[in-house]
Amino acid sequence: MTENARQRPEFRNINAISDLPNYRLPAAGWVSILHRVSGALMFLLMPFIIWMFDTSITSEISFASFSATFNAGIGFVPGWFMKLVALAIIWAYLHHFIAGIRHLYMDTFHAVTKEFGKSSAVATLVLSLGLTVILAAKLFGLY
Amino acid sequence: MSVNYGSKRITTGARYGLRDWLAQRITAALMAAFTLLVLVQFIFTSGPVGYEQWAGIFAAQWMKFLTFVTILSLLYHAWIGIRDIWMDYIKPLGLRLFLHVASLIWLIGCAGWAVQALWRL
Numbered sequence: 001m002t003e004n005a006r007q008r009p010e011f012r013n014i015n016a017i018s019d020l021p022n023y024r025l026p027a028a029g030w031v032s033i034l035h036r037v038s039g040a041l042m043f044l045l046m047p048f049i050i051w052m053f054d055t056s057i058t059s060e061i062s063f064a065s066f067s068a069t070f071n072a073g074i075g076f077v078p079g080w081f082m083k084l085v086a087l088a089i090i091w092a093y094l095h096h097f098i099a100g101i102r103h104l105y106m107d108t109f110h111a112v113t114k115e116f117g118k119s120s121a122v123a124t125l126v127l128s129l130g131l132t133v134i135l136a137a138k139l140f141g142l143y
Numbered sequence: 144m145s146v147n148y149g150s151k152r153i154t155t156g157a158r159y160g161l162r163d164w165l166a167q168r169i170t171a172a173l174m175a176a177f178t179l180l181v182l183v184q185f186i187f188t189s190g191p192v193g194y195e196q197w198a199g200i201f202a203a204q205w206m207k208f209l210t211f212v213t214i215l216s217l218l219y220h221a222w223i224g225i226r227d228i229w230m231d232y233i234k235p236l237g238l239r240l241f242l243h244v245a246s247l248i249w250l251i252g253c254a255g256w257a258v259q260a261l262w263r264l
Contacts, residue, residue, distance in 0.1 A: 036224075036228065039221070039224045039225075039228075040225070040228060042221075043221055043224070043225050043246075043249075043250075046221075046249070046250075046253045047253060047256075050253055050256050050257045050260065053257060053260055053261075054256070054257075054260035056194075056197060056198075057197065057198045057201055057260065057261075057264055058198075058260065058263060058264070059194075060194045063193075063194035063197070063198070064194075097175065097178065100171050100175065101175065103168075103171075104168060104171065104172065107168065
């Protein structure tokens with residue numbers, strides 16, 4: 001018995017390369033880590049977001065160069081790549097927004113059952129990814 | 144984690160857990176409401192949205208007031224979130240303090256830029 005207890009594996013230090021790919025997260029786990037990833041992404045891309053805000057509202061001329069950035073590109077960066085970056089921000093905002101609403105709802109109504117955790121997590125992922133696909137189609141001119 | 148006082152005090156911790164937890168949620172609610180407000184104005188613009196319509200959304204004084212509040216909410220919200228990430232993954236105190244300071248410089252600088260763009264309008 002003591003022998004068994006001694007041999008039980010311990011996972012105190014998670015190795016990002018060898019352990020993380022083997023993790024099988026439930027839907028709520030995916031929502032949670034993606035909430036963090038999307039927040040960090042928006043934090044890192046904040047200057048780009050403010051640049052978009054700045055150039056799009058400052059003047060008619062800057063608005064035109066804002067549009068041109070996503071069509072003709074800027075410098076050596078092609079327009080489609082800028083659209084991809086904008087799409088990454090769109091996804092991050094949608095996921096963070098919807099997962100945040102889920103958080104607020106759970107806090108306000110004490111909605112902490114296992115079933116609600118799972119169903120709301122699946123709804124969050126479906127909504128955020130679905131809306132991202134719809135807006136991606138719009139962004140790349142499919143409709 | 145047993146001793147957290149005197150010379151062992153962790154100076155890069157959160158300290159005010161409940162206040163930050165609450166601030167995180169209040170700032171989130173403010174930003175969510177602002178998002179819907181901009182979205183509604185965007186959707187109910189008649190015709191294609193060009194520069195006039197887009198800049199017009201932010202030009203009204205009451206919208207500048209609310210946009211300013213949103214920028215400050217974002218600053219505080221992002222600070223709490225990013226600080227949580229550093230506190231979870233970065234254990235060496237010196238490196239963590241450096242990242243805290245770097246994040247603050249990044250966020251305050253960005254907030255200043257956003258306010259400048261807003262107030263030029």
